[in-house]
Amino acid sequence: MKKKIISIFLTGVLAVSSAVMFSGCGNSDYPVEVANFEIKEQPTKIVVLDPNAADIISYIGYDVNMIGRSDDVNQEWLSIVPSFGSASEPDIDAIIEGNTDVVFATDTMNIDSKELIEKKGIRVITLSEAITQTQLQTNYITLGKILGGTEAGTLKAQNAYDELLSEMEKMKTEAENARKSDIPYEVCYLYTEGGQLKMMTSNTYCDMLLGYTGSVNVAVNVTNNSVEFNTLKVANPDYIFYDSEETLKFINADDTLKSLDAVKKKKTFMITKEEMNRQGNTALETLEKMIGFMYPSLAKQGTSTEDTVSKPETTEAKSVAEDYKIDLKDLKLDYEQDNDNVRAMQQRLFDLGYIDDNENVTGYYGDVTKAAVKAFQKNSDIEETGTADNKTLVALFMEDAVSNKTDDGKKSEEKSDSESNSDEKSETSKSE
Numbered sequence: 503m504k505k506k507i508i509s510i511f512l513t514g515v516l517a518v519s520s521a522v523m524f525s526g527c528g529n530s531d532y533p534v535e536v537a538n539f540e541i542k543e544q545p546t547k548i549v550v551l552d553p554n555a556a557d558i559i560s561y562i563g564y565d566v567n568m569i570g571r572s573d574d575v576n577q578e579w580l581s582i583v584p585s586f587g588s589a590s591e592p593d594i595d596a597i598i599e600g601n602t603d604v605v606f607a608t609d610t611m612n613i614d615s616k617e618l619i620e621k622k623g624i625r626v627i628t629l630s631e632a633i634t635q636t637q638l639q640t641n642y643i644t645l646g647k648i649l650g651g652t653e654a655g656t657l658k659a660q661n662a663y664d665e666l667l668s669e670m671e672k673m674k675t676e677a678e679n680a681r682k683s684d685i686p687y688e689v690c691y692l693y694t695e696g697g698q699l700k701m702m703t704s705n706t707y708c709d710m711l712l713g714y715t716g717s718v719n720v721a722v723n724v725t726n727n728s729v730e731f732n733t734l735k736v737a738n739p740d741y742i743f744y745d746s747e748e749t750l751k752f753i754n755a756d757d758t759l760k761s762l763d764a765v766k767k768k769k770t771f772m773i774t775k776e777e778m779n780r781q782g783n784t785a786l787e788t789l790e791k792m793i794g795f796m797y798p799s800l801a802k803q804g805t806s807t808e809d810t811v812s813k814p815e816t817t818e819a820k821s822v823a824e825d826y827k828i829d830l831k832d833l834k835l836d837y838e839q840d841n842d843n844v845r846a847m848q849q850r851l852f853d854l855g856y857i858d859d860n861e862n863v864t865g866y867y868g869d870v871t872k873a874a875v876k877a878f879q880k881n882s883d884i885e886e887t888g889t890a891d892n893k894t895l896v897a898l899f900m901e902d903a904v905s906n907k908t909d910d911g912k913k914s915e916e917k918s919d920s921e922s923n924s925d926e927k928s929e930t931s932k933s934e
Contacts, residue, residue, distance in 0.1 A: 531651020539625065541648055545603035548649070550575055551589040554780050555606040555629045558642060561782030562662040564649040569600050574608070577784060591615065598622050604648065631779070633706055638781055639663050666785070670714040673789055677716035680797040682886070687796065688737065689717040692753070693745035693775055699752050701734075708778050711785065715792050717741070731758040738763055741796055742770045745778075767881060767904050771795045798883070823899040826850055830899060835890040839867045847871075847890060850898055851878065855906035877906060 533542040548564075550556040551572035559565055560580060570586035570593075587593040590610040597605060597619055605619060605626045616626050629645070632638040646659020681687070689712055691702040701721045702708040712719045720737040735758050742764040744750055750772065753759045764770055777788040794801035823830050828846040835844055845865035851857045856874035872888040879886045881904040882897050890898070897903060 531653055531655065534647055534652055534655075536644060536648060539627075541604070541625065543603075544651060545649055547600060547602050548604045548606065549586055549592070549597050549600070549602050550606045551586075551592055551611065552606050552608045552629060553577070553589075553776070554631075554782075555645065556580060557780040557782030557784050558629075558645055559606070559649070559782075561666065562642065562646055562649070562659050564645070567649065569602065570596060579783070594618050597624065632781060635707070635710055638707060641781070666782070669786055670789060673786075673793055674714045674716050676800055677793045677797055680800055681716060687715075687717040687740040688720045689715065689741045689743065690720045690734070690737070690739045691743045691745075691773075691778065692749055694749045694752055699749070702778070707781065711778060711789060711792075712743075714789055715796060717796075731756065734759070735762065740764060740769065743773050743792060744770060745775045746772065768902065769796075796883075820901045821896070821899050822850075822901050826899065828899070830892065830895050832892060833895055834892055835867060835895070837867050837872055837889070840865055844871070847895065847898065848874075850903075851875070854878070854898075854903060878904070881906065 532544055533540050535541075546567055547569045548559075548567045549570040550559060550568055551574065553572075553575045556565070556568075556571060556575040556577060559568070560577070565580065565583075568580070568583045571580055571583045572587060572589040572592060573585055574589040575583075584596075586596045589608045590612060592605075592607075592611070592615060594615055602619075602624050605624060607616070607626050607628050609628055611626070611628075619626055627648070629641055630637070632641050642659045642663040643656055646655040646657075646662075649655055650658050678686075691708055691712060693700050693702070702712075702719070703721045704719055709719045709721075717740075720734070720739045740763065742753070742762070744753065750770070753765060753770070759765060771792065773788055773792060777784060777791075780788070821830070826846040826849060828843055833843060835847055842865060844867045845863060848857060848863040848865070848871055851871070851874045852860055852863055856877050857863065857870060862870050867890075875890050875894065876886045876888045878884075878898060879888075879894055882894075884894055884897060
């Protein structure tokens with residue numbers, strides 16, 4: 503078995519070599535001393551094997567210096583850069599023949615490959631994973647300093663980092679404005695590791711991303727990323743993000759997890775750990791996906807998850823409108839209408855548990871029906887107007903429409919005001 507490299511992890515202690523003042527230097531920003539090594543001249547040809555380093559490098563603007571990448575660097579905008587093999591087994595000949603200055607590797611790179619590359623005078627650098635926001639800023643500054651020099655590179659990297667956070671703040675504000683309540687949603691990110699279900703904890707980069715959706719991570723007091731199912735049941739997050747189909751199967755196989763509101767209401771969405779760990783353009787794309795899922799009105803027009811690793815395999819839900827003998831095309835139903843379409847809608851609401859008594863399936867759109875429509879809209883993240891606009895009707899008659907029944911088939915204990923108030927006008931009290 504081949505050995506793995508002992509990575510040169512970059513730290514926040516960045517110092518400029520005193521040799522910067524020596525005569526004969528083409529760029530006064532060099533040489534640059536980073537951690538325990540020195541970069542004598544500005545790198546103009548770099549090979550990036552680490553996908554997260556590639557994300558940051560391209561966001562700062564130094565991707566123009568990339569002459570090669572690993573297959574693991576799969577960002578679409580970097581696809582034009584030639585592939586130099588995998589991150590663990592790169593094409594050494596291509597790296598050497600390309601007169602490469604610096605290789606940004608992962609800690610999976612084979613030590614023999616590293617030694618062969620460094621014998622040719624090519625620096626191999628492994629960037630440490632940023633767990634916190636402070637470490638993220640350090641990585642930006644470190645890469646900027648290596649690729650652009652002490653002053654110019656640092657300034658360029660700091661500006662890019664500030665821009666990244668500014669874009670995230672804008673997206674967070676949009677999400678908070680789209681939320682109907684002042685109370686933030688509670689969310690979590692689940693993944694499987696070693697056959698066990700894990701949860702991303704607070705005070706991590708993943709937690710930071712979840713926070714920028716305008717939500718609160720429920721994993722506040724979780725240790726070692728372990729998941730206590732009963733604790734998660736008490737927290738009962740509004741949305742669950744997960745890393746893979748394996749994790750989704752894990753969730754659906756457990757009775758406690760299946761009982762969570764997010765699972766029952768289909769408020770679960772797959773975002774791979776790879777996407778959650780990247781810290782440049784991909785971070786903004788990931789945040790955009792999560793916010794777009796939580797707030798459909800904010801989903802970017804023309805944005806598609808086709809051919810991305812985050813798209814779960816799903817079957818398209820079908821409409822059951824034909825079973826109820828109702829034509830939904832351009833249909834809108836409103837308070838005090840009295841017709842067969844209202845009756846069909848009431849029957850569907852009754853079947854899903856939003857109308858408690860079948861005697862209220864009368865064809866008349868009264869208070870009980872209005873309350874039932876509002877309850878369905880609330881559960882379906884549709885504006886709660888009580889009016890059955892076309893968007894509401896289409897969602898209501900989908901095969902996978904959100905039910906208001908518990909797992910045992912009974913109606914939820916939570917009732918709307920008009921159902922619980924006997925003084926409210928009933929469906930049978932319609933005027934002629």
